[in-house]
Amino acid sequence: MMLDLVLKNAQIALPGGDLSFGAVGVKDGRIAVIAEAADDLAARETIDCGGLLLLPGVVDPHVHFDFGNPETDFETESRAAALGGTTSILSFHRSKDIRDSFPVVKERAERQSCIDFGLHFGLTSQLHVETLEEISRRFGVTSFKLYMMYKGAAGAAKGFTEIDDALLYTALRATAAIPGAVMGVHCENVEVIPVLRPPLKAAGRNDLKAWNEQSPGFLEAENVFRVCYFAAQTGTPVNIVHMSAGDSLEIVRQQRKMRGRSGPPIHVETCPHYLVVDDEWPAGVLAKVNPPVRGRADIEALWEGVFDGSVTTIGSDHVARKRETKDKDIWGASAGFPGSGLLLPLMLHEGFHRRGLPLSRIVELTSANAARIYNMPSKGAIAVGKDADLLVVDPDLERTVDHAVSESYSDYSPYQGMRLKGWPVRTLVRGRTVMQDGRITDEARANPWGRYLERMPR
Incomplete structure (x- = not known):
């Protein structure tokens, strides 16, 4: 199977609490495979997580x-x-x-x-x-x-x-x-x-x-x-x-x-x-x-x-x-x-x-x-079949809170100037990168793909 995306060399936060070093493959916006290594995973795009955390x-x-x-x-x-x-x-x-x-x-x-x-x-x-x-x-x-x-x-x-x-x-x-x-x-x-x-x-x-x-x-x-x-x-x-x-x-x-x-x-x-x-x-x-x-x-x-x-x-x-x-x-x-x-x-x-x-x-x-x-069965975990909503997180990255780069309509923060340790460096929504290295991607700005979550059990 040709995957759309593979995220490799990651410490994956799996359900149940364990961190597992390996790779996650994405197809059609959903998690298709979780593997110990990416060697046998063919994909159109590969992201090397460099040993960082991969969280839902x-x-x-x-x-x-x-x-x-x-x-x-x-x-x-x-x-x-x-x-x-x-x-x-x-x-x-x-x-x-x-x-x-x-x-x-x-x-x-x-x-x-x-x-x-x-x-x-x-x-x-x-x-x-x-x-x-x-x-x-x-x-x-x-x-x-x-x-x-x-x-x-x-x-x-x-x-x-x-x-x-x-x-x-x-x-x-x-x-x-x-x-x-x-x-x-x-x-x-x-x-x-x-x-x-x-x-x-x-x-x-x-x-x-x-x-x-x-x-x-x-x-x-x-x-x-x-x-x-x-x-x-x-x-x-x-x-x-x-x-x-x-x-x-x-x-x-x-x-x-x-x-x-x-x-x-x-x-x-x-x-x-x-x-x-x-x-x-x-x-x-x-x-x-x-x-x-x-x-x-x-x-x-x-x-x-x-x-x-x-x-x-x-x-x-x-x-x-x-x-x-x-x-x-x-x-x-x-x-x-x-x-x-x-x-x-x-x-x-x-x-x-x-x-x-x-x-x-x-x-x-x-x-x-x-x-x-809240009845969102496709969200909340890194598991096969779930939406590929994934975060590459650097737990040791330190940044200072600054409302000026927050993208928000609001122009202040009660946390302004606070130095925080632990930040995501990439945010993916259903397999597509929305944020990378502290900035919203051009594609996400030009083509927002947020989806309404209907939550009534069927």
């Missing part, structure tokens, strides 16, 4: 590709993601009626994205719940998100007037009826924040720690318990997205133990910034995000969950706004920041090099688990 492409399950410039985000932000080794993303989409808005977003993304993509649907009304089965089936989407932080006055300020416990319950019940579906929830009890915020503002506080203190970790943890309890009553798989607090993780551990193996799963996603950035980070307001970054104790508690398996996935929560939306005091600045292209480098630097996190665990957290949870 990153599956980033948490990005917002329409919060910067909706007209161009899938172009700029897919390039930013590919620079850091991300080959598939799931972006959040919400509108008044998703039946009307989905085709427009999908068509635009198919024209612009140089990596594969899918969507989560944001649920903010009973109309969304009533149409959930229809939009899931029509558009191949099996993951949804409900925003507990937009209850009451906080939601009304955003135009959301129906987010309450009734919507949570009915949305969980509707999700449970859809095969393979999972409900993600932003857990943050905003009803207590009006008690905590005024004294901080009155004291003239304008620091990152004040943002943490106005929405402390126990407000997230309380919501985590509520979501887990409601999910148990409805039999719904849930995902606690962007978990920031150690108390929240402990509640999940307790709930998992109570349910045993027979109950619906409780997944936990955290983000690199909750593992790296504390509430005294020198970037200050540039690191404002919801939920807030916490103190060192929470960072260490989440790292414990990364090591012991309590944390399921890592998502970037990437938002590509301009710095001008941040150049205000802590109370008026926008929340969120860019980070998709740094997901893997941060995990390699902070996890693999500084803490000794096994490479196999990084692959689980950044690729395999998200592919499994």
Whole structure:
């Protein structure tokens, strides 16, 4: 068989955790063969990996590709993601009626994205719940998100007037009826924040720690318990997205133990910034995000969950706004920041090099688990039959974070100037090189080939 591509002389991260020195052959965008040597593999193109790591492409399950410039985000932000080794993303989409808005977003993304993509649907009304089965089936989407932080006055300020416990319950019940579906929830009890915020503002506080203190970790943890309890009553798989607090993780551990193996799963996603950035980070307001970054104790508690398996996935929560939306005091600045292209480098630097996190665990957290949870059977592993989403990674390469070369619409980074060890030097999406040696290829710029990921089990 004549292969399209062979990647040889690589340390291949195979499922199960082993590194195997050998070669990977690609045909028609999929992995066709994994061999100990490339001697007998005939191909139109051969890439010598020079003994570097060959990892599955990153599956980033948490990005917002329409919060910067909706007209161009899938172009700029897919390039930013590919620079850091991300080959598939799931972006959040919400509108008044998703039946009307989905085709427009999908068509635009198919024209612009140089990596594969899918969507989560944001649920903010009973109309969304009533149409959930229809939009899931029509558009191949099996993951949804409900925003507990937009209850009451906080939601009304955003135009959301129906987010309450009734919507949570009915949305969980509707999700449970859809095969393979999972409900993600932003857990943050905003009803207590009006008690905590005024004294901080009155004291003239304008620091990152004040943002943490106005929405402390126990407000997230309380919501985590509520979501887990409601999910148990409805039999719904849930995902606690962007978990920031150690108390929240402990509640999940307790709930998992109570349910045993027979109950619906409780997944936990955290983000690199909750593992790296504390509430005294020198970037200050540039690191404002919801939920807030916490103190060192929470960072260490989440790292414990990364090591012991309590944390399921890592998502970037990437938002590509301009710095001008941040150049205000802590109370008026926008929340969120860019980070998709740094997901893997941060995990390699902070996890693999500084803490000794096994490479196999990084692959689980950044690729395999998200592919499994979100119904992407062709993604997440280097195995015959899978899409050839592959990364050639130099674990010893050091680079300094610089937003100027990030390709993102955003013009800042809370990690600016940070020296990270461990970067991909080539990113392939279905066997085609998108990034090489720190730059997006001319072919990927001229001919983006990102594909929509329909995830409804057939």
